[in-house]
Amino acid sequence: GPQITFGPDDKGVLQIDYKGQFQMTVRDSGSGTNNDDTTTNFNFRRNRLALMGAYGDMMSLYVQTEFVDQTSINTLGVNSTPTNPEFTILDAVVRFNLHDAFNVNVGKFKYNFSRENLEACEMPLTLDRSLFIRAPFVTTRDMGLAVWGNVYKDMFQYRLDVMEGRKAASGESAPKSNFRYTMRAHASLLDPENDYGYKGTYLGKKKVLTIGGAMQYEPKVAYSNVAAKTGEKDYYAWTLDGFFEYPVKDMGTITVSGAYANYKLDNAYLGANPDTNTIGLNGEKNGWYLKGGYMLPNLPLQLFGRYEKWKFAQLNNIYDQRVDWAGVGANYYIWGQNLKVTMEYGMTMFDKKGTYSGPDGTNVRTKDFNTFITQLQVIF
Amino acid sequence: GPQITFGPDDKGVLQIDYKGQFQMTVRDSGSGTNNDDTTTNFNFRRNRLALMGAYGDMMSLYVQTEFVDQTSINTLGVNSTPTNPEFTILDAVVRFNLHDAFNVNVGKFKYNFSRENLEACEMPLTLDRSLFIRAPFVTTRDMGLAVWGNVYKDMFQYRLDVMEGRKAASGESAPKSNFRYTMRAHASLLDPENDYGYKGTYLGKKKVLTIGGAMQYEPKVAYSNVAAKTGEKDYYAWTLDGFFEYPVKDMGTITVSGAYANYKLDNAYLGANPDTNTIGLNGEKNGWYLKGGYMLPNLPLQLFGRYEKWKFAQLNNIYDQRVDWAGVGANYYIWGQNLKVTMEYGMTMFDKKGTYSGPDGTNVRTKDFNTFITQLQVIF
Amino acid sequence: GPQITFGPDDKGVLQIDYKGQFQMTVRDSGSGTNNDDTTTNFNFRRNRLALMGAYGDMMSLYVQTEFVDQTSINTLGVNSTPTNPEFTILDAVVRFNLHDAFNVNVGKFKYNFSRENLEACEMPLTLDRSLFIRAPFVTTRDMGLAVWGNVYKDMFQYRLDVMEGRKAASGESAPKSNFRYTMRAHASLLDPENDYGYKGTYLGKKKVLTIGGAMQYEPKVAYSNVAAKTGEKDYYAWTLDGFFEYPVKDMGTITVSGAYANYKLDNAYLGANPDTNTIGLNGEKNGWYLKGGYMLPNLPLQLFGRYEKWKFAQLNNIYDQRVDWAGVGANYYIWGQNLKVTMEYGMTMFDKKGTYSGPDGTNVRTKDFNTFITQLQVIF
Structure with missing residues (x-):
């Protein structure tokens, strides 16, 4: 989108962007009378309007809306009724760039934990x-305040944040109202990665080797017995991650990246009536991923693969469930990231399969499935 | 709104528009202790922000938000509690204009069925x-992919689309997850109508005679017995439409347009426990409309009338209900479509009247009513 | 944000603004097992995008979105679960500036009742x-039509509006569908306040002494017995307000403002089954506030205080509850209202305390509490 300048000496600048990722999904199960038939779907993965502003060198603004349309295809299966559409302001952050080694972000923005979550949504490798x-x-964003900076010729980066974490709530649902604290650091041994956001690939424009790690903590975040208001559990997580990208003349660009992450909720899930947020996809869990890519030297085509292994405290009524996820695909960059076609074939494999009943009386079926997605990305 | 250019050679352009239709409604019933008193209401019929972009000649973008505020006045009556407000992205489509005879639309946009639905929302005749x-x-928009073009000096237009139709859902609510397919064609015998969108009136700037037709199909879209998961019914619809507008010097402009449409759901409504989407206002039905207008030669005033006759499989618990709708009114174009005042008096007449009970235990009253609406339209 | 001109002779102009108020809240109770522990929260008080347009001298447009994120800290306590996020179009108004003494506003905008509500959201004193x-x-905005103007050298201002008031609804919930009527007038004895919006402070740029008053009326707005559909009650309100601001050279600027307001619903709350909207925070009530400020002469620092006394028909299951609210704080204007830091300590004191049961079976605890808020305001 356009950049518009304003104010004295054109000190102010505002850019308006549209960012869309439109997908056609074909999954080999999830619909039909027995839920064994193919499920097909058109939908947006991301559908955003962004305002990027700056006023002078010290202050900048990033405001982004997100519209999540009705959807019934989710990470673990297919819903019987689509979700309600939801329009939100996803990012709204003021950045004070006081010094390369001392920047302050205030508002709603990505918390400083995993590299994967901090990689730009429109520039993943896979x-x-x-x-x-x-x-x-939380979702991918949280609200609060972050301090961060680069030191020693941008070789090292540190980040500290204080954020909302679990939304404040009365004692009926949460044992305490506390902020969440995160610290993250990385070392970039080749070209620096000195921005707040990472990228999943630099398309061969940079030589990067970065090793990072982070810790996150929020005390007394949930009850292990909500009905009795007992079992005050802390949240603690840590992660280690690495990213390597290297272009070789006439040979193409290789990208390899991986991470391990462990999200602990102090075994809240073993309680008599645990907070439902301590279990499931975003509850207690640990796992790792490894992803790699190869971009051709003379064609804007990038082949990629990803492998992940996760262990969940409880998933679809199954305790200590393990999930393997594997995917392969390709990006074709027509106009770089501004007009890109991606195809990916992904396999979701569960260790324990079958239909399990939950304490709430629901029966949920867990079954392996495969998904093929074609995506058109437009940044305008 | 303004057009802003950007990029090398000002290849990119972005226009920002606001489009509002603010209405005062007076209906002769629907409120008061017995629901026989006059109902009055201020509300927006449309309240939109649009971004229209293009990059070079080949690619353009149309993104439009819609905000539907709380409302309780609906097509058939007045609610006891207003609906929740809903802010959505209504259109988000990338258009590749590869050739006058071959264009591709990808994203969320109007499906290619009836001319009436494809007429611009801010440029209807009535x-x-x-x-x-x-x-x-679906609503007025769907998600997917359309291919369309004009051939033989823009006299003929064809359109094909593959879209989501009913949102993907598991077997508990739908027999199958299928895409919806539509084909439409028209012949323009005088001036061409060669855009994707039609207009309800060209305000005397064009001489138009267009005949069109369309078919739409989605297999296994609904159960006629949801509880038993039996009765897999297909959706099939067809329509024929015509549009004529002719300005005569010093005499004014005459507009006449009409259509017949038939939406079939294979008699799903006769099942023991039919999907609720197969009945009601947007379920199985057929009917026609005829509308006409006369615009004065020297004054931006346009008088109009509309007559419709529809038969519904089931409406407000009444089987095979017939509805007649008649309306007359006028548009006054202060600054063309950018600032327009419209007044319309509409009569909604039911064949079968009275209070009917439904299988869900509800009692709904069906009674004729009249509505007078004054609207201010602003496109900025 | 930037102003962009367009159209012939650059007759059109559009400005795009972002307006955010990001808050850190610390309240001395509301969470923890017994709801007696400190509650902490980061959130936006306001998070808005505004489009301000004009076309020539006669017509202007104001469209503003508001995003209210999930929140659990409210005026009277802390929720056990956060509210759902809500994105809306808050203002959408076309203004016809026909004459200084005759302007017309059409659409959704602030109704003309209390001065306090008409003061700009980003320019309060406290x-x-x-x-x-x-x-x-209603909320702070309503939908309809207002006529207003300034007369006698802008010393007097009048305002009349016809608006929706209670949203139209059928007889099951409301006795009648009527519009709401408001009239307001003020006299400005020193510098004029001749805009539609007031300000809470002019930062010493104006000498102002304004006395105003208003009345508001909507007949048959609610039942005092909803179940029986009896007890048709009218809404009637009146208010008186004053504002004084005076800068003294080298001494600083003094601001004093106050109002009394009385919102009557004809004692609907005494009925057997009153409409829930006739009680609570926005039901039948009366009270007053007094606020004052002192801005330093050579530093953009403004100290302020506020005192309020209100009587509510029913609040948290307590009849004839009285609430005292007192607060002190300071504004630091880094870049005027465009970048401002505000801190405020507020005390909410109830006349009757304890846990009361309601006719709906709920038990609600009423207890005094104190809140400390730090806010960063950015208008970009």
């Missing part, structure tokens, strides 16, 4: 980021 | 499009 | 407007 990387009680 | 023209399981 | 000033059945 179709999308990991489906299993989200921290408990 | 106050609004037909209230009864919407296809089952 | 952290925010009064928490108790909202009229029944």
Whole structure:
């Protein structure tokens, strides 16, 4: 989109962008009378309007809306009724760039935990980021304040944040109202990665080797017995990650990246009536992913693969469930990231299969499935 | 709104528009202790922000938000509690204009069925499009992919689309997850109508005679017995439409347009426990409308009338209900479509009247009513 | 944000603004097992995008979105679960500036009742407007039509509006569908306040002494017995307000403002089954506020205080509850209202305390509490 300048000496600048990822999904199960038939769907994965502003060198603004349309295809299966559409302001952050080694972000923005979540949504290596990387009680963004900076010729980066974490709530649902604290650091041994956001691939424009790690903590975040208001459990998570990308003349660009992450909720799921947020996809879990890509030297085509292994405290009524996820695909960059076609074939494999009953009386079927997605990305 | 250019050679362009239709409604019933008193209401019929972009000659973008505020006045009556407000992205489509005879639309946009639905929302002939023209399981827009073009000096236009139709859902609610297929064609015997969108009136700037038709199909879209998961019914619809507008010097402009449409759901409504989407306003139905206008030669005043006759499988618990709708009114174009005042008096007449009970235990009263609407339209 | 001109002779102009108020809240109770522990929260008080347009001298447009994120800290306590996020179009108004003494507003905008509600949201004297000033059945905005103007050298201003008031509804919930009528007038004895919106402070740029008053009326707005559909009650409100601001050279600027308001619903709350909108925070009530500020002469620092006293028909199951609210704080204007930091300490004190049961079986605890809020305001 256009950049518009304003104010004295054109000190102010505002850019308006549209960012869309439109997908056709074909999954080999989930519909039909017995839910064994193919499910097909058109939908947007992302559908956003962004305002990027700056006023002078010290202050900048990033505001982005997100519209999630009705959808029934989810990470673990297919819903019987689509979700309600939801239009939100996803990011609204003011950034004070006081010094390369001292920047302050205030507002709603990505928390500083995993590299994967901090990689730009429109610039992943594979179709999308990991489906299993989200921290408990929040989405990909949180609200609060972060301090960060680069030191020693941008070789090292540190980040500290204080954020909302679980939304404040009275004692009926949460044992305490506390902020969430995160610290993250990385070392970039080749070209620096000195921005707040990472990228999943630099398309061969940079030589990067970055090793990072982070910790996140929120005390007394959930009850292990909500009905009795007992079992005050803390949230603690840590992660280690690495990213390597290297272009070789006439040979193409190789990208390899991986991470391990562990999200602990102090075994709240073993309680008599645990908070439902301590279990499931974004509850207590640990796992790792490894992803790799190869971009051709003379054609804007990038082949990629991803493998993940996760263990969940409880998933679809199954305790200590393990999930393997594997995918392969390709990006074709017609106009770089501004007009890109991606195809990905992904396999979701469960260790324990079958239909399990939950304490709430629901019966949920767990069954392996495969998904083929074709995506058109437009950044305008 | 303004057009802003950007990029090398000002190849990119972005226009920002606001489009509002603010209405004062007076209906002769629907409120008061016995629901026989006059109902009055201020509300927006449309309240939109649109981004229209293009990059070079080949690619363009159309993104439009819609905000539907709380409302309790609906097509058939007055609610006891207003609906929740809903903010959505209504259109988000990338258009590749590869050739006059071959264009591709990808994203969320109007499906290619009835001319009436494809007429621009801000340029109808009467106050609004037909209230009864919407296809089952979708709104006025759907998601997917369309291919269309003009051939033989723009005299003929064809359109094909593959779209989501009913949102993918598991077997508990739908027999199958299928795409919906539509084909439409028209012949323009005088001036061409070669855009994707039609207009309800060209305000005397064009001489138009267009005949069109369309078919739409989605297999296994609904159960006639949801509880038993039996009775897999297909959706099939067809329509024929015509549009004529002719300006005569010093005499004014005459507009006449009409259509017949038939939306079939294979008699799903006769089942023991039919899907609720197969009945009601957007379920199985057929009917026609005829609308006409006369615009004065030297004054931006356009008088109009509309007559419609529809038969519904089931409406407000009444089987095989017939509805007649008649309306007259006028548009006054202060600044063309950018600032327009419209007044319309509409009569909604039911064949069978009275209070009927439904299988869900509800009692709904069906009674004729009249509505007078004054609308201010602003496109900025 | 930038102003963009367009159209012939650059007759059109559009400005795009972002307006955010990001808050850190610390309240001395509301969470923890017994709801007696400190509650902490990051959230936006306001998070808005505004489009301000004009076309020539006669017509202008104001469209503003508001995003209210999930929140659990409310005026009277802390929720056990956060509210759902809500994205809306808050303002959408076309203004016809026909003459200084005759302007017409059409659409959705602030109704003409209390000065406090009409003061610009980003320019209050204290952290925010009064928490108790909202009229029944509406939010801070309503939909309809207003006529207003300034007469006698802008010394006097009049305003008349016809608006929706309670949303139209059938007889099951409301006795009648009527519009709401408001009239307001003020006299400005020093510098004129001749805009539609007031300000809570002019930062010493104006000398102002304004006395105003208003009345509001909507007949048959609610039942005192909803179940029986009896007890048709009218809504009637009146208010008186004053504002004084005076800068003294080298001494600083003094601001004093106050109002009394009385919102009557004809004692509907005494009925056997009153409409829930006739009670609570925005039901039948009366009260007053007094606020004052002192801005330093050579530093953009403004100290402020506010005191309020209200009587509610029924609040948290307590009849004839009285609430005292007192607060002190400071604004620091880094870049005027465009970048401002505000801190405020507020005390909410109830006359009757304890846990009361309601006719719906709920038990609600009423207890005094104190809240400290730090806010960063950005208008970009």
